[in-house]
Structure formats: structure tokens, C-alpha cells
Amino acid sequence: MEGPGLESWPSSGAAGRPLTEDEMAEVKKDALERMRPYLCDKIIAERHFDYLRSKKILTREDTEEISARSSSRKKTGKLLDYLAENPKGLDALVESIRRERTQNFLLQKITDVVLKVKNEKLEAIKDHVLFNHTERSDFDLFIQMVLKLGVMSHRDQQDVVFKLLAKSEETIYIYAFSVFNLIL
Numbered sequence: 001m002e003g004p005g006l007e008s009w010p011s012s013g014a015a016g017r018p019l020t021e022d023e024m025a026e027v028k029k030d031a032l033e034r035m036r037p038y039l040c041d042k043i044i045a046e047r048h049f050d051y052l053r054s055k056k057i058l059t060r061e062d063t064e065e066i067s068a069r070s071s072s073r074k075k076t077g078k079l080l081d082y083l084a085e086n087p088k089g090l091d092a093l094v095e096s097i098r099r100e101r102t103q104n105f106l107l108q109k110i111t112d113v114v115l116k117v118k119n120e121k122l123e124a125i126k127d128h129v130l131f132n133h134t135e136r137s138d139f140d141l142f143i144q145m146v147l148k149l150g151v152m153s154h155r156d157q158q159d160v161v162f163k164l165l166a167k168s169e170e171t172i173y174i175y176a177f178s179v180f181n182l183i184l
Contacts, residue, residue, distance in 0.1 A: 019121065025087035027121050031114045032084045042106060044072060045079040051096040057086050
């Protein structure tokens with residue numbers, strides 16, 4: 001299976017902005033963790049040592065530590081630990097699998113999981129942006145109401161604050177409570 005590596009995948013989407021390098025590294029690390037049981041069953045760590053060392057993902061000491069593990073699953077688990085620590089680790093593993101040409105079925109699985117995690121991350125960013133926009137609009141409304149409080153009776157002030165609380169987020173409640181206590 002030929003095609004672009006993970007590093008060349010488009011990293012923008014629902015959020016309307018590209019993922020940062022740190023966010024993409026987090027996506028790859030999360031994807032590795034989600035695939036850990038599957039990859040521990042399928043990958044033979046030693047097959048990838050030379051390539052990963054040539055790309056400076058692993059050192060000789062790392063490969064010796066991995067090789068010292070008692071089972072193939074434990075070796076692969078330790079390899080995955082090292083890959084997760086390096087932002088280019090998963091990219092290098094994908095390229096190594098591609099070069100080996102013996103486990104191409106893993107490429108599609110890895111691609112699918114990384115894309116799923118990336119889309120979840122982009123959706124979370126989009127939701128965060130929308131929430132912050134809504135929060136800011138509520139805060140603007142709150143400020144307008146607070147400005148009006150100075151010219152109202154105490155009873156009217158209470159009514160305004162309670163009406164505002166009824167339709168606002170918890171953060172607005174905190175603002176309103178603070179200002180209401182100052183007014184009293």
C-alpha cells in the first residue's frame with residue numbers, strides 16, 4: 001500500500017484551523033494507545049529496529065532494552081512506549097511497515113485509527129471554540145445587565161440577576177454571584 005505518511009495528512013478540518021504539531025503528536029500518541037493491544041498481537045518489534053534506529057527514533061540501548069523483554073508482546077509493548085514518546089515515532093513505524101511489505105494490512109488499521117482520533121480532536125476544538133463564543137456572548141449580556149443594575153432598586157437588581165442566571169452558563173452564575181454580593 002503506497003501513499004502519504006501520517007505526517008503529510010491534512011491536519012485541518014471541522015475546527016477551521018490546522019492542528020498544531022503538538023496537537024498532532026498528541027493525536028498520534030492517543031492512536032498508539034488505542035491500538036496497543038492490537039499492535040502487540042501483530043507487530044514483531046525486532047523487524048523494525050534497524051529502520052527506527054536509522055531515523056533516530058530508537059538508540060542501540062533502546063533496542064537492547066526492548067530485546068531483553070521476555071515475550072514478543074512485551075517487546076512490542078516497550079517499542080510502542082518509545083514510539084509514543086517521539087512525535088515522529090508513529091510516522092517512522094508506518095514507514096517501516098511499508099518498507100517491510102509483510103504487514104500492509106496494518107497500514108489501513110493505523111490510518112483509520114489516526115484519522116478517527118484526529119477528527120475527534122478537531123471536533124473537540126470546534127466545540128471548544130463554539131462554547132467560548134457562546135460564553136463570551138453571555139458575558140457581554142451580563143456586563144450590559146450589570147451596568148443597568150446601578151440605576152435599579154435592590155428588588156429590581158435581584159430580578160435581573162435571577163433572570164440572567166436562569167438562561168446562562170455556570171460561569172455567568174459565578175460572575176453574577178460575585179457582582180450581586182458586591183452590590184449588597
